Amino acid sequence: xxxxxxxxxxxxxxxxxxxxxxxxxLQGEARxxxxxxxxxxxxxxxxxxxPTEQADGAAAARLAAALRRGEGxxxxxxxxxxxxxxxxxxxxxxxxxxxxx
Amino acid sequence: xxxxxDGAAQQRLLAFLARVTKAHLIEIVELSALSGGAIxxxxxxxxxxxxxxxxxxxxxxxxxxxxSGVAVSLGRKEEFVLLRAAxxxxxxxxxxxxxxxxxxxxxxxxYIMARIExxxxxxxxxxxxxxxxxxxALTAQLGRELARIHSIVPPRSDLAFLDEAEGHPAxxxxxxxxxYLDAMKELRPALEWGLAWCAEHLPAQQETVLVHQDxxxxxxxxxxxxxxxxxxxxxxxxxxxxxxLGWFCAQCWRFGRxxxxxxxxxxxxxxxxxxxxxxxxTVDREAVAFWEVMAHLRWAVIALxxxxxxxxxxxxxxxxxxxxxxxxxxxLAVLDMTPPERWGTAHA
Numbered sequence: 102x103x104x105x106x107x108x109x110x111x112x113x114x115x116x117x118x119x120x121x122x123x124x125x126x127l128q129g130e131a132r133x134x135x136x137x138x139x140x141x142x143x144x145x146x147x148x149x150x151x152p153t154e155q156a157d158g159a160a161a162a163r164l165a166a167a168l169r170r171g172e173g174x175x176x177x178x179x180x181x182x183x184x185x186x187x188x189x190x191x192x193x194x195x196x197x198x199x200x201x202x
Numbered sequence: 203x204x205x206x207x208d209g210a211a212q213q214r215l216l217a218f219l220a221r222v223t224k225a226h227l228i229e230i231v232e233l234s235a236l237s238g239g240a241i242x243x244x245x246x247x248x249x250x251x252x253x254x255x256x257x258x259x260x261x262x263x264x265x266x267x268x269x270s271g272v273a274v275s276l277g278r279k280e281e282f283v284l285l286r287a288a289x290x291x292x293x294x295x296x297x298x299x300x301x302x303x304x305x306x307x308x309x310x311x312x313y314i315m316a317r318i319e320x321x322x323x324x325x326x327x328x329x330x331x332x333x334x335x336x337x338x339a340l341t342a343q344l345g346r347e348l349a350r351i352h353s354i355v356p357p358r359s360d361l362a363f364l365d366e367a368e369g370h371p372a373x374x375x376x377x378x379x380x381x382y383l384d385a386m387k388e389l390r391p392a393l394e395w396g397l398a399w400c401a402e403h404l405p406a407q408q409e410t411v412l413v414h415q416d417x418x419x420x421x422x423x424x425x426x427x428x429x430x431x432x433x434x435x436x437x438x439x440x441x442x443x444x445x446x447l448g449w450f451c452a453q454c455w456r457f458g459r460x461x462x463x464x465x466x467x468x469x470x471x472x473x474x475x476x477x478x479x480x481x482x483x484t485v486d487r488e489a490v491a492f493w494e495v496m497a498h499l500r501w502a503v504i505a506l507x508x509x510x511x512x513x514x515x516x517x518x519x520x521x522x523x524x525x526x527x528x529x530x531x532x533x534l535a536v537l538d539m540t541p542p543e544r545w546g547t548a549h550a
Contacts, residue, residue: 137520144527161389168394169380174402175545183392184537190530198531 109149116142147193154189161186205235207245207308214307215264222300225254236263242278242436243268246317262299266312275436279303280363282313284435287361287412293350296431318430324420328457328466334424341468344422345476347432348450352443352481354412365439366410372442372496376401379503386510390529396499396536399545405444405489413441418455419465444486447477448493453535454501495539502532 106114116139124135164179173179191198207215212230219228232248245264251257267278276284278301285298297316305311321333334340356366368374376397383390415437423430449455451473456466464473474485509526511517 134520137524141520141524144524158389161391164391165389165394168391168398171398174395174398175542177542179395180537180542183395184534187392187530187533187537191534194527194530198534 109146112142112146112149116146144194147196151189151193207233211308218302218304218307219249219251219300223251223254223256225251225257227252231259233264242266247314261317262314263296263317264312264314266308267310276363276438278311278313281435282315283360283363284438285315287354287358288351288432288435291350291354293347294429294431295435296433318423320423320425320430322420322423322433324418324455324466325457327419327422327424328459328462333426334429335427337468338472340424340429341464341472342476342479343429344450344464344467345473345478346480347422347429348414348417348446349477349480349483351414351417351432352411352446352483356410356440361412364412370404370407371410371445372400372404372492375496375500379499382503382507386506388506390502390506390533392533392537393499393502396495396533396540399540400492400496400499402545403492405442405486405492408442408444408486408489410440411443412438413443413446414438415441415446415449417446418450418452419457419467420455442489442493443481443483444489445493445496447474447485447490449497449500451490452494452497452501454498454532491539495536498532498535498539502529502536505529505532 119135119142120139124132124139127135164173164182167173168179188199212233215233216228216230219225229250230247231250232246234246236244236246243266245266247262247264248259249262250259265278265281282298282301285295288295289297296318299314299316301311301313302308303311321327321330327333331337354361356364379393379397383393414432414435416434417432421434422432450465451463451470453460453463456462459466462468463470467473474487477483478485505525505528508522509529512519512522512526
């Protein structure tokens with residue numbers, strides 16, 4: 102059990118202050134950097150909040166190697182698995198890119 | 203990069219300028235850092251010359267390798283020679299003026315070119331439609347500019363330093379990207395899927411021409427009324443002309459205007475028309491679509507490499523870190539372009 106506000110809440114609040122209170126008064130390089138930080142905090146917050154899916158590195162390695170060897174090409178089943186994994190990561194890194202697709 | 207150049211370096215620069223311009227009096231009115239990265243630095247250089255071959259006031263850009271530059275792209279000398287070839291071919295570029303290969307002047311080789319004005323930043327160029335004049339005319343002109351780049355063909359003794367593909371240029375790229383992924387120990391099944399699709403759907407090989415390899419929104423400059431220059435020539439190689447069209451049209455370079463398929467600037471067909479009129483070559487639409495998949499794969503690999511520069515501690519940078527995290531959305535784009543139903547038929 103974590104004390105509150107927890108990591109996610111703290112990150113969300115940092116992001117809000119940065120975006121709503123600091124960034125508007127900044128210009129040029131400083132503003133650009135503030136928005137980059139807000140973007141990074143958003144990503145970190147979403148990553149913490151995401152349901153922990155057992156990241157199976159060994160399975161990814163096997164799949165990558167199999168595709169490299171020429172196996173599973175064009176397979177609907179492989180495709181669905183790839184898509185599921187990539188969409189899960191894009192939902193963290195850039196959820197806007199999901200709506201567009 | 204340093205914001206100013208020390209006095210001794212400025213004195214050596216003055217001596218170099220005196221030698222190449224034959225001016226008897228030179229004043230450096232302005233010398234300030236414009237922009238730069240780990241690979242090269244750009245300096246704004248304004249001079250007042252008396253006598254010699256170019257009397258008067260000139261606004262130039264001095265472009266040099268960074269002191270710590272790692273040679274992953276072409277060097278400044280090669281870039282200078284390419285700019286000269288580009289200008290001869292009628293491409294809108296900043297005129298290259300003087301090359302200094304002598305590292306004792308500024309520590310690394312450098313060259314001086316005319317300073318062009320305007321905005322290059324991709325998101326701004328796409329969003330601010332007041333830049334660059336009429337967008338339809340601009341789109342067609344970009345097609346013509348690219349066609350002129352592709353009018354430069356081997357063999358060229360002045361461009362002997364350029365890489366030439368053995369076999370199919372796409373196959374060479376695919377092997378390269380796999381090697382880069384392996385070197386980073388990146389396990390990216392979605393990229394492997396895309397690379398495999400590309401390897402199985404190679405388009406018919408075209409003639410070999412000069413390819414720019416980074417011709418896209420963000421790498422040309424627009425002022426209030428026109429295109430002022432095509433930039434970033436450091437990735438040039440001999441290759442397949444359709445690869446540059448694919449890179450330009452790829453969805454990842456449309457900066458928030460996915461509907462404008464020619465770089466977020468205009469209609470794809472307008473761009474093709476300009477290209478076809480100037481080159482006399484027919485755009486192979488299928489091949490461009492193939493190269494758009496390759497474009498996303500290439501950008502994904504580069505994004506991962508940039509992220510790794512941060513991860514490995516080579517260069518702490520939030521920008522590099524965030525670029526690394528762009529790989530996921532590029533993987534998604536690759537998957538969207540290569541669903542199972544697009545595997546059945548081999549490319550004509």
